[in-house]
Amino acid sequence: MADLAVDDLRIRLGGNEILKGVSLTLRRGEVAALLGPSGSGKTTLLRAVAGLEQPYAGTITVGGTTVFEGAAGINQPTEARGLGFVFQSYALWPHRTVAENVAYSLKLRGIAPDVQRDTVQKTLDSLGLGKLGHRFPHELSGGQQQRVAIARALVYGPTVVLLDEPLSNLDAKLREEARAFLKELIERENLAALMVTHDQSEALAIANRILLLNGGVVEQAGTPQEMYNAPETLFVAEFMGSNNHIEGQIMGMSDGRASIRIGDHLLDGQARCAPAKVGQAGSAVIRLEGVHVADGANGGQNHVKLDLVTSMFLGHTWEHLFRGPGMTIRAHHDGPLSSGAHWLHLPADRVWIF
Ligand SMILES: Nc1ncnc2c1ncn2[C@@H]1O[C@H](COP(=O)(O)OP(=O)(O)O)[C@@H](O)[C@H]1O
Ligand SMILES: [Mg+2]
Numbered sequence: 001m002a003d004l005a006v007d008d009l010r011i012r013l014g015g016n017e018i019l020k021g022v023s024l025t026l027r028r029g030e031v032a033a034l035l036g037p038s039g040s041g042k043t044t045l046l047r048a049v050a051g052l053e054q055p056y057a058g059t060i061t062v063g064g065t066t067v068f069e070g071a072a073g074i075n076q077p078t079e080a081r082g083l084g085f086v087f088q089s090y091a092l093w094p095h096r097t098v099a100e101n102v103a104y105s106l107k108l109r110g111i112a113p114d115v116q117r118d119t120v121q122k123t124l125d126s127l128g129l130g131k132l133g134h135r136f137p138h139e140l141s142g143g144q145q146q147r148v149a150i151a152r153a154l155v156y157g158p159t160v161v162l163l164d165e166p167l168s169n170l171d172a173k174l175r176e177e178a179r180a181f182l183k184e185l186i187e188r189e190n191l192a193a194l195m196v197t198h199d200q201s202e203a204l205a206i207a208n209r210i211l212l213l214n215g216g217v218v219e220q221a222g223t224p225q226e227m228y229n230a231p232e233t234l235f236v237a238e239f240m241g242s243n244n245h246i247e248g249q250i251m252g253m254s255d256g257r258a259s260i261r262i263g264d265h266l267l268d269g270q271a272r273c274a275p276a277k278v279g280q281a282g283s284a285v286i287r288l289e290g291v292h293v294a295d296g297a298n299g300g301q302n303h304v305k306l307d308l309v310t311s312m313f314l315g316h317t318w319e320h321l322f323r324g325p326g327m328t329i330r331a332h333h334d335g336p337l338s339s340g341a342h343w344l345h346l347p348a349d350r351v352w353i354f
Contacts, residue, residue, distance in 0.1 A: 011056065018216050023218070032195070051078035086162070097135060243287055248260040250353070260282050270351065286346050293342055306341065
């Protein structure tokens with residue numbers, strides 16, 4: 001049985017359809033990432049699960065209990081849903097200590113003061129904040145504040161935690177560390193975590209399952225590997241990873257294969273779901289790491305000769321920008337390249353044609 005199940009959820013806000021029938025299930029020990037561009041409905045979905053927005057249709061069950069059912073008029077208040085919520089801004093009370101911030105939900109539930117103290121201390125210890133209970137939020141680093149927000153969500157032992165862009169206020173280096181910390185915590189505490197992010201690399205790293213939202217519907221859902229390696233639509237292909245996008249004309253299509261003409265070049269690739277028709281305009285997409293610099297080649301299928309425009313050292317690799325008639329390609333390569341023309345190989349199994 002799923003610990004969180006959302007079925008065909010629909011929400012209207014200010015006269016607009018914001019969620020147009022979204023479903024998901026989540027089990028303990030799992031992270032589901034709600035990924036999508038700004039305005040796609042991620043926060044609205046999280047708030048609806050928490051009982052902070054009211055859908056007009058659909059169902060939400062938490063731990064087997066129906067907390068919302070549009071048709072039956074069931075709508076439990078937030079505090080009865082047994083969820084932990086980590087807000088994007090942390091929303092810590094500035095004039096309360098760390099311990100008081102974390103204790104708040106226990107106090108609300110009328111837990112005895114000595115039990116409150118023990119539970120708060122245990123939670124702070126488990127998050128590496130054991131010695132900071134007496135401090136005020138402004139006396140903490142950004143990373144520590146973020147952990148206090150997580151401690152506050154976990155203190156009364158919810159099964160399901162909802163996190164809205166929990167890492168977005170941290171700088172790049174801290175964000176990477178916090179990502180590993182959060183994943184380990186979710187597995188260790190055996191939580192079911194629903195996490196909003198707009199950052200595809202964060203979703204790939206931390207989630208067991210990704211739901212990519214686009215305009216209030218799930219465009220595609222799957223494991224990080226499925227989302228990255230087998231995008232069903234152009235939107236998904238472009239949202240995940242770093243891509244080259246080349247426009248051309250579809251020349252042929254058979255058996256899951258397609259070919260596309262770009263200027264003087266004819267590229268073969270994989271035809272993705274619902275691709276354009278033969279003769280029509282289409283798009284080829286290939287990841288930067290899918291392109292190979294193939295100097296020494298002299299033509300051949302899916303080889304193109306382009307001029308090097310500029311190069312960037314990225315630390316673990318180089319990124320080169322090439323250009324020719326009708327085609328601009330970025331590629332990773334493990335070293336610098338001489339100026340002038342280079343052969344590039346765009347392997348047919350790495351080219352997606354939409
Ligand atoms: N209270 C509201 N009234 C009207 N429209 C809203 C309200 N809240 C959010 N929206 C709209 O709903 C859409 C989705 O918002 P949101 O869920 O915050 O997106 P995300 O978190 O994916 O960036 C946006 O277009 C936003 O303007
Ligand atoms: Mg949001």
